[in-house]
Amino acid sequence: MGRVTDRRPVVRIDNGKTSRRPDTLSVEEPLEIRVDGSPLAVTMRTPGDDVDLAHGFLLTEGIITSGADVAGAKHCMDTNLNVLEVSLRAGVPAPVTDPTRHFYMSSSCGTCGKASIDAVRIASVYPVEKDQLTVTPETLSSLPDRLRERQKAFDRTGGLHAAGLFTASGELLCVREDVGRHNAVDKVLGWALRSGHVPLTSHILMVSGRASFELTQKAALAGIPLLAAVSAPSTLAVDLANELGLTLVGFLRGTSMNVYSRADRIAGGEE
Known part of the structure; x- marks a missing residue:
């Protein structure tokens, strides 16, 4: 596993005084994901939990639907730790590379470079609209602090996003950090897939930043009925939800929050 953080020299200016010192930064490195020997995607990520990341990515791209679809995943030791080889189980269709979809993902935007919204829409196999999840506002209000308490790398760098998977009662099951929002989510979903928890019926996905179209779609593809974010959603995220x-x-801070869709799942949410 590569380093999550590293040190770099910095010139510090504070109240007119200048000093030099090392600063702790988040590591960002490329990861190439290969499927059965063929390159599929390159993502800029924080090293660590790469196998979970690959599983989550394949799930949320509609390539696999269960952990059993993957026969094995390992780093290519004859090259470097930034290449991960995934082998699909016999009978699982190989991914089709659409020329309108560019499987290069920056750390800031998982759908950058894709030609159109139609090109990134993936049909979910799990009907989240039928999920009977109910959760209290008090439980939701407790999630940001519980997530923040587990953001160890963020404490050292201030530069990583986080995603957390919770039960309806607020139990924290998994936290992952990454320089990219979409990678943090894929790492969480990959962990859940490998642990046999997908579909994630009656679970909650909490993210430390904003809620985008892509993160909303990723939640649905894993069968998650509720996505909560500390910051704002986009219009496409609300429309898709x-x-x-x-x-x-969105804007889940303290005891306040904005509910943009299906408020009936939150006690007292329906007017």
């Missing part, structure tokens, strides 16, 4: 019947919560 309403279309799929997924509960989308």
Whole structure:
């Protein structure tokens, strides 16, 4: 496993005084994901939990639907730790590379470079609109602090996003950090897939930043009925959540929150 953080020299200016010192930064490195020997994607990520990342990526790209679809995953030791080889189980269709979809992902935007919204839409096999999840506002309000308490690398760098998977009662099951929002989510979903928890019926996905179209789609593809974010959602995220019947919560801070879709799953949420 590569380093999550590294040190770099910095010139510090504070109240007119200048000093030199080392600063702790988040590591960002490329990871090439290969499927059965063929390159599929390159993502800029924080090293660590790469196998989970690959599983989550394949799940949320519609290439696999269960952990059993993967026969094995390992780093290519004859090259470097930034190449991960995934072998699909016999009978699982190989991914088809669409020329309108460019499987290069920056750390800031998982859908950058894709030609159109139609090109990135993936049909979910799990009907999240039928999920009977109910959760209290008090439980939701407790999630940001619980997630923040587990952001160890963020404490050292201030530069990593986090995603956390919770039960309806607020139990924290898994936290992953990464320089990219979409990578942090894929790492969480990959862990859940490998642990046999997908579909994630009656679970909550909490993210430390904003809620984008892509993160909303990733939640639905894993069968998660509620996505909560500390910051704002985008218009496409709200539209997709309403279309799929997924509960989308934004600006979850303290005891306040905005519920943009399916407020009926939150006690007292329906006017």
